[in-house]
Amino acid sequence: MVELVSKTQSFDGSQCQYRHRSDVLDCEMQFSVFLPSMAEKDQRFPVLYWLSGLTCTDENFSQKAGAQRMAAELGIALVIPDTSPRGDDVADEEGYDLGKGAGFYVNATQAPWKAHYRMYDYVVEELPKLIEANFPVSDRRAISGHSMGGHGALTIALKNPQRYTSVSAFSPICNPMACPWGEKALAAYLGQDRSLWEAYDATALLSQATVQLPMLISQGEEDQFLQEQLKPNALKAAARAAGYPLKLEFHAGYDHSYYFIATFIEQHLRFHADYLLHID
C-alpha cells in the first residue's frame, strides 16, 4: 500500500517519505510523515496535516520549518502531502500558479483538470484513511498550511469541522474569489460560474459556518503578497460579522517565506496541542 522512499532520524523522531498509488487522484503520489519516538509500545499520536503552498512538494515544509523539534516534544505526528497530482499523464500549464504544484485543494470539474485534480478528496478522505491504517496514529486530526496551503487548511476545516480539532494557517489566501491567484485557479478548475467558487473560499465559507473551530492565522507584515493575494482582513470582517473566534496575528518584519513559518511553527504546534491532546 505505501512504499518507503527515505527515512532518517530528525530531532527525537523519524522523518520518512512514502510513495503510494492514489485512487482519487489516479496517479502515484509522495508524502512525508514525521513520527515522534514512542515512549510506549502501542502509543498512537494525533496528527497535524500540513498543506503547502504554490510550487511546493512534501519536502519544503519538512526541510525548512523545523517543526519536528516541537512535534517530537509535544507528541504530535506530522503528515505532509504534495500540492497536486503528479506524473507525465497529469495535465499541466506553464505558469507556477496552475496545474502541477498548484492543485488548490479543490475537486476540479473542468477538462483537462478533472481527470486527476481532486486534491480536496485526497486530503479530506483518502490520505487520512491511508495514514490511520498504516501508522501509529489516532483519529484526532488538526490541519494547517501556508499560502495556497493555508487556503486549503481553512476551507477544508470549515467544510469538515467534525474531522478536525483545530485549524491554523500562515499567510493564507483568505478570499481566493477576489484575488488573481484564486480567480485564475478557480476559473480553470471549476469553470466560470463564480457561485460555485464559494465552496472553496474561506471568507464565504466562514460566513455560513454553523460549527466553530479554534482558528489561528499568522501573517507577516512585509509579505509581498499581502495586499493583492492574501486579504486576511476580508476573513477578519467575515469572522467579526459571524461571531467566529478567529485569532489573526500580524507580525512586523516577516515576509512570505519559510523564515516566517519556522519562527512561529512552535506557537502553532502548541495551539493545536491544546486541542489535539485534550481528551474530552
Next chain:
Amino acid sequence: MVELVSKTQSFDGSQCQYRHRSDVLDCEMQFSVFLPSMAEKDQRFPVLYWLSGLTCTDENFSQKAGAQRMAAELGIALVIPDTSPRGDDVADEEGYDLGKGAGFYVNATQAPWKAHYRMYDYVVEELPKLIEANFPVSDRRAISGHSMGGHGALTIALKNPQRYTSVSAFSPICNPMACPWGEKALAAYLGQDRSLWEAYDATALLSQATVQLPMLISQGEEDQFLQEQLKPNALKAAARAAGYPLKLEFHAGYDHSYYFIATFIEQHLRFHADYLLHID
C-alpha cells in the same frame, strides 16, 4: 562595498543576503548574515562562520538548519559564505564535487582553477574584514560547517587557532587525502604532489597542532558517506596520539542531511557560546 539583496525577519533577528565584489576571488559573491535584534544601541555580536558542503550556496544552511532561533537567544551573529567562486568567467567542471559549489576552502595553485579558487583566503581574511567593517559584530569568531564545509572549518581553525575561539563540524571530511572526494579535489586544485595536500587535511594538521582549540564534531551513524568519504576515526586517532581535546559524538539513526544539522545545531551553538561570549 556590500549591497543588500534581500532582508526578512527570522525569529528574533534579521536574515539578510548581500552581494559584493571579492578581490581575492576576482568575482562577485553572495553571502548571508543573521543578526540578533539589538538589546542596546552599539551592541556588537560575536560571529559564528558557517561553511557549507558540496553543491550548497549561502541559502541551504540559512533555510534548513533553524540556527536563527538559538543564535538570537544567545546573541551570536551568523555569517554564511558561498562554497566557491561564481560567475560565467569562473572555471567549472561537470561533476558536483569539483569546480563551482565545490571550492574545498583551499587556495588553488593549478590552472584553470588558480584564477579564482581561493576560498581559503576569502574565508580567513577577506570576508571577516568585510563583515567586521560593515556589521555590528566584534572580532570574536567561531567556525563550523558541514561535510566539505566541516573540512573547511576544521582545517581553517587548525591553521589559524588565534583567529577563532572554538571550532565544530557536522559530518566533516576529516581526512581528504584518503578519500575519493578529497583526492579528486586536492589533485585538481593543488596538483599531484601529495605532500602539499597536508596543508588542507584536518587529520594531518591536527597531528602537528601546537595550539589547542575547543573542538566538537557530530556524526550520524546512518550517514551514507561515513565509511568512504568522512573518516572521523582517522581524526580521532590523530587527536588521541596528539592529546588534542576532540569531542567526537556519534548519533544513531541520523544521515548526512540537514535534518541532522537542525537537530544538533542548538548543541553546537551553545558549545560555541561558552567560548564566544566568555570575556577573558
